[in-house]
Amino acid sequence: MALLDIRDLAVSFRTRRGTVEAVRGVSLSVARGETLAIVGESGSGKSVTSYALMRILDAGGTIKAGELTYGGVDLRRAGEREMADIRGREISMIFQNPRAALNPIRKVGRQIEDVLLRHGRATRLNARARAIEAMEAVRIREAGRRYHAYPFELSGGMCQRVVIALALACDPKLLIADEPTTGLDVTTQKAVMDLVAELIAERGLSAILITHDLGLAAAYSDRVAVMRRGELVEEGAAAEIFARPQHPYTQKLVAATPRQGVGVRELLPPEARTPAPPPRIGSRPLLEVVNLTKTFETGDGPVQAVKRVSFEIRQSESVGLVGESGCGKSTTSAMIMRLLDPTSGAILFDGQDLAETPARRFARDPRRAQLQLVFQDATDSLNPRWSARASIADPLARLGRLDRRARRACVEELAELVGLPGELLDRFPHQLSGGQKARVGIARAIALEPKLLILDEPTAALDVSIQAVVLNLLVDLKARLGMSYLFVSHDLQVVRLLCDRIVVMRGGEVVEQGPAEQVMGAPASDYTRSLLEAAPRPPSGEAGSRGLPPRAVPL
Amino acid sequence: MTDLAVDRPAPRPSALRHVAYVLRSNPLTLIAFLLLALLLVAALFGPAIAPYDPYASDAPAALQPPSWSHWFGTDNLGRDVFSRVLVASRLDLAISVSAVALSFVMGSVLGAAAGYWGGWTDRLTSRMLDTIMAFPLFVLAMGIVSALGNTVENVVYATAIINVPFYARLVRAEVNIRREAGFALAARLSGNADWRVLALHIFPNALPPMMVQVSLNLGWAILNAAGLSFIGLGVRPPTAEWGIMVAEGANYIVSGEWWMAVFPGAALMLAVFTFNLLGDGLRDMVDPRLRT
Structure with a gap:
């Protein structure tokens, strides 16, 4: 018998616009020792499903119908006290943002102790030893010393390990991981997911992995369920579902995932593909960065964030700046964007030192006006009190030479250029979807027809299908307006789609640069190779053409 | 284009409909706004609707208890307490509103500068405000009024000064957390000078918590002004003002003429209560994120 059985689950939320059916008739089951991945884009109801079975829905959310059975217990009708015992001891959860899941003002070791004591897994006398054991179990080195650390003193990956230790402290039988690696670097993601898979195998756990990343689901699960708008569209063995997707939505998702050997146009559904514009890279360098260095003075002495970085971008060329968090890529782009002053070095733009x-x-x-930026987080980059129209018009009003009426026309033209329907222009950011906000951000950045556009992970917060559309939009805009791009990202697969050349940074230094095919195909440095290998192998779109993705750890 | 296809064309809600929604969703807010309307009517039309002249004394009718002809009774000079309470609302509201407006502006400017530029601007402003906060505020207000002179304007200035730190600290914190926000950087990239980024992009986002502060502060300012006149500073008799009326009536409570102090006191309480209730509703109204 299945450990967890969900039958015809329906969850609805009361909102100001009326009732929203977040989950509609979803049936799933998880067998003992099985890992199920629930894949879907934002708003698909994948997280709500798991919150419903933990009975931790937000206010206004109710389970309308369906049966939730866990090991013979009816979760839907269980009392609050019964649920409190089940949470943590039987079913536990790893949350998306490890920093938010930990209490910021309590030592991490103490937080593990709290859970152990709450569920009677330790006494006051041995709680500390047990907590340190739990930390060692998730491969935290020097656990005795880290016991005293506060969350802010640990890296993102280390925090996620603590959260995993918390989740596993009471030996649950079912582990729910809700986007456990979003926001982590690829190499950290690999380390964390390998650890989770190893612990699952070691302890014979069942698990539900909730993710938007098809590659991750393929690599770390037995069975995959694909959800869209609250409904289950397809379910099957992990390898099968990606090799031979049946439902059109699954096919679209698989096709939209950036992967080796696929061009940017091929991410789109076939009917939306237009011929790719031919590359027209100029011969004159537009931007030359020479020995750029930035030193921050901190309490513990100077920190060199960027060390003598040099590269150039030619006219109409796209250069990718790749590296993990803390490698100095954001500092470098902020200096080029003239938001930060370099300690030394030159930024030659059209021959002048900026x-x-x-x-x-x-x-x-x-x-x-000639240097503009598309921000990583479109939501954060738009003023919540300004309408889309006002946001796009702002650079035109400040730096452009247009009167009010011309500006209005220009904004409408820009909206059309980035594919934003005109009637959305008077909406506020919170009334727009993620993809629409990204378009507003892009429209604002290109309003002044800049020569150089820095793209700071412009699609990191977007779903894959919208990412595919936005990446294609960027390719088209570049061809139309003749801009050069500096694409800052940690995702080599996405960078490859857009860039002619790639610069790889680590620890503030450039470790490798060259044409995109060369860096991706035959990386010269070990670091680039490790970055490439750490990315979960996205499933191949063509049935069986490249074989099935191997599971990271056999179960 | 999936993100656009699923979007339904929602009608753009007007500001009025938003206000209606806020009022409907929270009955307490509705009550608060009804009470506010009552206060405003009293303040605007008080002299016109008052049944008696609030300053006309009528010795034979002195110290009468509440009755049909004198709802709130009469005072020791035979003046109608109801008329005086009604007429006093204009002065009391005027003092508190102008004092709060003054401290809102001063606090916003100081706090926004301190939060945005930090460094010396911040240190200087913050220590200055700490100095004000170090005094018992009512005693400080008394000191200011007696130093500047015993007039209504000086009551306004004193009330404003002792309230500045609350606004400045709030704005400073709100501006500080948004200084490095994406939209502030974007505004700089769009060619906005620092003051423009601060005034047009960052500051408006601090308005929702400010509105809560304003409404709480209005109640507090009324109490403060009434308190000052109660001890004989600022407004002077025979002006109709709630604080003075309570002070005058206090002498008669012992002899049983309770209505002289209780009714102006109740009016004072009602005003403070209204403003305190108003806070949440005002915040919801100025927060665009609550508009769907």
Whole structure:
């Protein structure tokens, strides 16, 4: 018999716009020792399903119908006290953001103790030893010392390990991992997922892996369920579902995932593909970065965030700046964007050194219009009190030379260019979807027709199908407006789709740079190779053409 | 284009409909706004609707208990307490609203500058505000009024000064957390000078918590002004003002003429209660994120 059985689950939320059916008639089961992946884009109801079975739905959310049975216990009708015992001891959860899941002002060891004591797994006398054991079990080195650390003193990956230790402290039988590696670097993601898979195998756990990443689901699960808008569209063995997707939605998802050997146009559904514009890379360098260095003065002495970085971008060329968090790529792009002053080095733009104008005065510099940025998080980059129209018009009003009426026309033209319906222009950011906000951000950045556009992980917060559309939009815009791109990202597969050349950074230094095919195909440095290997192998779109993705750890 | 296809064309809700929604969703807010309307009517039309002249004394009718002809009774000079309470609302509201407006503006400017530029601007402003906060505020207000002179304007200035730190600290914190937000950087990239980023992009986002502060503060400012006149500072008799009326009536409570102090006191309480209730509703109204 299955350990967990969900039958015809329906969950609805009361909102100001009326009732929203978040989950509609979903049936799933998880056998003992099995890992089920639930894959879907935002709003698909994949997280709500797991919250429903833990009975931790937000206010306004109710289970409308269906049966939830866990090992013979009716979870839907269980009392609150019974649920409190089940949570943690029988079913436990790893949350998306490890920093938010930990209490910021309590030592991590103490937090593990709390769970152990709450479920009677330890006494006051041995709680500390047990907590350290639990930390060692998730391969935290020097657990005795880390016991005293606060969450902010640990890296993201280390925090996620603590969260895993918390989840596993009471030997649950079912582990729910809700996007456990979102926000982590690829190499950390691999380390964390390998650890989770290993612990699952070691302890014979059942698990539900909730993710939007098909590659991750393929690599770390036995069975995959695909959800869309609250409904289950397809379910099957992990290898099977990616090799031969049956449902059109699954096919679209698989096709939209960036992977080796696939061009940016092929991410789109066949009917939406238009011929790719031919590359027209100029011969003159637009931007030359020479020995750029940035040193931050901190309490513990100077920290060199960027060390003598040099590269160039030619006209209409796309250069990818790749590296993991803390490698200095954001600092480098902030200096080029003139938001930060470099400690030394030159930023030659069209032959003039931009570094000579201090960042503080650059806002009123005429060259400001030629350097623009598309932000990583579109939501954060739009003023919540400004409508989309006002946000797009702002750079035109400040740096453009248009009167009010011309500006209005220009904004409408820009909206059309980025594929934003005109009637959405008067909405506020929170009334727009993720993809629409990304378009507003792009429209604002290209409003002044910049020569260089820095793209700071512009699709990191987007679903794969929308990412595919936005990446294609960027390719088209580049061809139409003749801009150069500096694409900052940690995801080599996405960078490859857009970039002619790639610069790989680590620890503030450039470790490798060269044409995209060369860096991706025959990386010269070990670091680039480890980055490439750490990315979960996205499933191949063509049936069986490349074989099935191997599971990371055999179960 | 999936993200666009699923979108239904929702009608853009007007500001009025948003206000209606906020009022409907929280009955307490509705009560608060009804009470506010009552206060505003009293303040605007008080002299016109008052049944008696609030300053006309009528010795034979002195110290009468509440009755049909004098709802709130009469005072020791035979003046109608109801008319005086009604007329006093204009002065009391005017003092508190102008004091709060002054401290809102001063606090916003100081706090926004401190939060945005940090460093010396911040240190100087913050220590200055700490100095104000170090005094018992009512005693400080008394000191200011007696130093500047015993007038209504000086009551307004004193009330404003002792309230500035609350606004400044709030704005400073709100601005500080948004200084490095994506939309502030984007505004700089769009060619906005620092003051523009601060005033047009960052500051408006601090409005929702400010509204809560404003409404709580209005109640507090009324109490403060009434308190000052109660001890004989600021407004002087025979002006109709709630604080003075309570002070005058206090002498008669012992002899049983309770209505002289209780009714202006109740009016004072009602005003403070209204403003305190108002906070949440005002915040919801100025927060665009609550509009769907």
